[in-house]
Amino acid sequence: MVALALALSAALAADVEVRDITGRPVEIGGHAQVLVYWTMRDPSALARVAELEARGAEVILVSLDAAPEHAMLQPFLRARGIDGIVVADPAGQLRGQFAPAPGDTVAMLGNAADGPVIAAR
Secondary structure (H helix, E strand, C coil), X not given: CCCCXXXXXXXXXXXXXXXXXXCCEEEECCCCEEEEEECCCCHHHXXXXXHHHHCCCCEEXXXXXCHHHHHHHHHHHHCCCCCXXXXXXXXXXXXXXXXXXXXXXXXXXXXXXXXXXXXXX
């Protein structure tokens, strides 16, 4: 189990705009979101997506799969009953910016009175 960590990050001060796998713009950071990092070879991080969405969280699924596999991401998720925003990050740039510790699979982004906060699990 990945340890719970809490860290302040200046990275959230400015939003990052990326494109999802369908080409639509997605704004990350600056407001409450949950980023779930996963791969098709190890989809275990996806187990909590339904629970997070039921709690009203804006969940962004960040695939760390290589580019040739991107066409298979949506069918892979649909087969598991998951339909959401999917962003491809094979180089791990988002994970490097929005996860406070290596190996974290979930990053909860938000703003507190003292500044931006990332909590990871």
